[in-house]
Amino acid sequence: MIKVQNNKIYEFIFYLFGISLFILKIPPLTTFEGISKLSSSHVFAKVALLVIAIILIWLNRKSELYSLLTKDFSYLIISLYFISASISVVAAENISFFLQQYQNVVLGIVIFYISYTLVQKVPKKQLITGLIFVGLIFVVFDIVFALFPSQILMFLRYFLQEEMYSLYKFNQGEYKYNLYLTSEAFLPFLILYFRGEREIKYGGIFSMIIVSLIGYLAIFSNFRTRLIQFIFSFTLSMHILNKVSKKKFISFTILTVTSIIISFVMIRNSTSYDIVDRFAMSNSIDSQTIQYRLDTFSNAIEMIKISPFIGVGLGNYKTYINQSKTSQMADRDLKLHAEETNDNPHSVFVQIATETGLIGICVYLILLFYFIRVDMVIFLDKIFEIDPFVMLCIIASWTIFLYGIFNPFNTIFLNGWFWCFRGMIEGLKYEYKK
Numbered sequence: 001m002i003k004v005q006n007n008k009i010y011e012f013i014f015y016l017f018g019i020s021l022f023i024l025k026i027p028p029l030t031t032f033e034g035i036s037k038l039s040s041s042h043v044f045a046k047v048a049l050l051v052i053a054i055i056l057i058w059l060n061r062k063s064e065l066y067s068l069l070t071k072d073f074s075y076l077i078i079s080l081y082f083i084s085a086s087i088s089v090v091a092a093e094n095i096s097f098f099l100q101q102y103q104n105v106v107l108g109i110v111i112f113y114i115s116y117t118l119v120q121k122v123p124k125k126q127l128i129t130g131l132i133f134v135g136l137i138f139v140v141f142d143i144v145f146a147l148f149p150s151q152i153l154m155f156l157r158y159f160l161q162e163e164m165y166s167l168y169k170f171n172q173g174e175y176k177y178n179l180y181l182t183s184e185a186f187l188p189f190l191i192l193y194f195r196g197e198r199e200i201k202y203g204g205i206f207s208m209i210i211v212s213l214i215g216y217l218a219i220f221s222n223f224r225t226r227l228i229q230f231i232f233s234f235t236l237s238m239h240i241l242n243k244v245s246k247k248k249f250i251s252f253t254i255l256t257v258t259s260i261i262i263s264f265v266m267i268r269n270s271t272s273y274d275i276v277d278r279f280a281m282s283n284s285i286d287s288q289t290i291q292y293r294l295d296t297f298s299n300a301i302e303m304i305k306i307s308p309f310i311g312v313g314l315g316n317y318k319t320y321i322n323q324s325k326t327s328q329m330a331d332r333d334l335k336l337h338a339e340e341t342n343d344n345p346h347s348v349f350v351q352i353a354t355e356t357g358l359i360g361i362c363v364y365l366i367l368l369f370y371f372i373r374v375d376m377v378i379f380l381d382k383i384f385e386i387d388p389f390v391m392l393c394i395i396a397s398w399t400i401f402l403y404g405i406f407n408p409f410n411t412i413f414l415n416g417w418f419w420c421f422r423g424m425i426e427g428l429k430y431e432y433k434k
Helices: 002-025 041-059 064-070 073-091 095-121 124-147 149-156 162-173 183-196 203-220 224-244 246-270 275-280 284-306 332-343 348-380 389-405 412-433
Strands: none
Touching (some): 002 095, 002 124, 073 348, 095 412, 124 183, 162 332, 183 224, 183 389, 224 389, 284 348, 389 412
16 A cells, blocks of 8 residues: 555655756746746746656655665766866855856756656556656757747737847847757657657657657757757667668658758758858858857856866856946847847856866766766666667766856756756666665
């Protein structure tokens, strides 16, 4: 009777966790002007995550679940990651900026441990169904936004936080369309569990259509990083499909790639400015974005000299940036976007190096190398041939991380699902050891 009750509790927690992560991945919404950051949908989702973490710790207080984890290297390195972020407060000039970024670090770790726990408590079928459902919703959102960007922005301007509205408005002016939902990360699940792993009627056709749409959206978005994410996710997913179901691999690959190529040709012929132009940097704004990233590297070097070991403090990169150019802008939304852009170095490595110093960046690199080592062991042991789910989580996590190499990656909105998938992988690792 107690076991049944516990299963019900974990099932409820799983759904609450999924809803919270879903809310954190869509743009922050609010209906209260003036206190938008305190009343946004993201705040309620973050509170829910903290409550879930407390409940799980209490439920497993006598379980060996966490005793096993505390003996693992991941516990040590994530603890060091937390400590390196925490001690940077010593150098922080603005404590408010520090706390704003600190909560993102804490919540990332919270998400990691929640998903680590739930992946061992919730039936895998439920996890897969949930991920596919979320992925499909994100694809639908992306399609609607691509079709009606002006109308959607006009409607959302009354509900979106002003920072997000200014970002979307700026992108639209540059013929770029992206809600930052990272639907490419869910592509592996949409391929394998409709085409390869399960025999679903018309599953292959449905999967091909969805994957082709994701490819089309990546091209149409005019975001270089997004296209790279799609190519990365699609290529590795097809490799896993080839291992799981070779008979379906060839036909699915040919049909999907052909449809994507047709989509590319259609976009190329119907627009005057597309993803090819962005890679070719035919527009001055495209070369300026590259120059901006190079400038952030230069800024990082100077900031590291200020406080080499513990950095300038989480969130305090912006305190050392000159905003004099943006103050001359007349358009309020474009000015706000420019300020937000200058406030964040467009690379997770640059941000961590400047804000947490040499100690922080070394710990972060060790953490990443640990994740890579875990993934390589899983791949070389060919565990994915028995259960491809863990490999799909690996592909999804690195698809999300690719964005952070050349873009801001410092909020739960951007990196929350990365920590979720890494927690799942860590939990599945223990499951395979049993």
